[in-house]
Amino acid sequence: MQIIITGDVQSGKSTLAAGLVKFLEKRGVAMAGILAIGLWKDDQRHGFDLVDLKTCEKTPLARRRIDPADGSITPFQFFDTGMAAGEKALDAARCHNASVIMVDEVGKLELKGKGWAPFLDSLLAIEPAVHIWIVRESLVAEVCRRWQFQTPVIVRADDGDSLERLKALCIKEHHNDN
Numbered sequence: 001m002q003i004i005i006t007g008d009v010q011s012g013k014s015t016l017a018a019g020l021v022k023f024l025e026k027r028g029v030a031m032a033g034i035l036a037i038g039l040w041k042d043d044q045r046h047g048f049d050l051v052d053l054k055t056c057e058k059t060p061l062a063r064r065r066i067d068p069a070d071g072s073i074t075p076f077q078f079f080d081t082g083m084a085a086g087e088k089a090l091d092a093a094r095c096h097n098a099s100v101i102m103v104d105e106v107g108k109l110e111l112k113g114k115g116w117a118p119f120l121d122s123l124l125a126i127e128p129a130v131h132i133w134i135v136r137e138s139l140v141a142e143v144c145r146r147w148q149f150q151t152p153v154i155v156r157a158d159d160g161d162s163l164e165r166l167k168a169l170c171i172k173e174h175h176n177d178n
Contacts, residue, residue: 002124002149003132003169006140007157010045013134014038014104016157020132020166021053024100029170032098033123033132034089034116036061036105044073050082052089053102059085092122100170101126104134106143120147130170 007013014036024031031053039047047063061082065074088094095101101123109115124131124147135143137156144152153169155162 001128001130001169002152003130003155003166004140004143004149004152005132005134005155005157005162005166006137008137010038011137012157013136016155016162016166017102017104017132017134019163020170021102023163023167024170027171029100030098031100031102032089032095033100033102034086034104035102036134039063047076048082050086050089052085054089054094054098057085061086086116087119090116090119090123092119092126095123095129096126098126098129100130100132102132102134106133106135107139111139111142111146132166132170 005013005017017035018037021031021035033053035051035053036048037051037058038045039049045064048061050059050061051057052059059082060079062076062078064076066072067074090103103116103120103123106116106120110117110120133143140154143149155166159165
């Protein structure tokens with residue numbers, strides 16, 4: 001089963017995914033993949049930490065910098081250690097026993113074959129796992145075409161019942177697999 005958590009930029013997609021992860025952890029559901037936790041400073045997105053869902057290890061993934069010349073905020077700088085942690089977490093051999101595999105986020109980089117793209121086909125081959133991808137709303141159709149999702153379940157982060165819906169889907173599939 002493929003589930004896409006979607007919404008606009010900063011609509012709560014990763015926050016929703018984090019709530020689902022917490023719920024699944026309490027239920028003992030085996031998870032793998034990555035969650036990107038947003039960091040805030042002065043009411044602006046400052047960076048991201050990456051969480052390996054199999055080990056719960058947190059690694060700095062990206063930060064914005066202040067340009068010393070003019071004080072402007074630069075685009076995100078991705079850290080080699082964060083990318084390496086993500087690549088390790090998304091290795092299909094490490095994910096093969098997971099009931100739920102999450103990728104936060106599949107976006108423009110992946111559509112260009114970069115970022116987490118090299119790992120996605122191998123992950124999708126892992127059955128019968130529930131695959132949950134976080135995708136910006138404007139990219140959902142393109143992501144579905146690129147990875148040939150026929151009937152993904154689309155869950156909008158801003159729907160009032162989105163967390164309950166995700167819980168029900170994951171628990172149902174988890175019980176069907178056991």
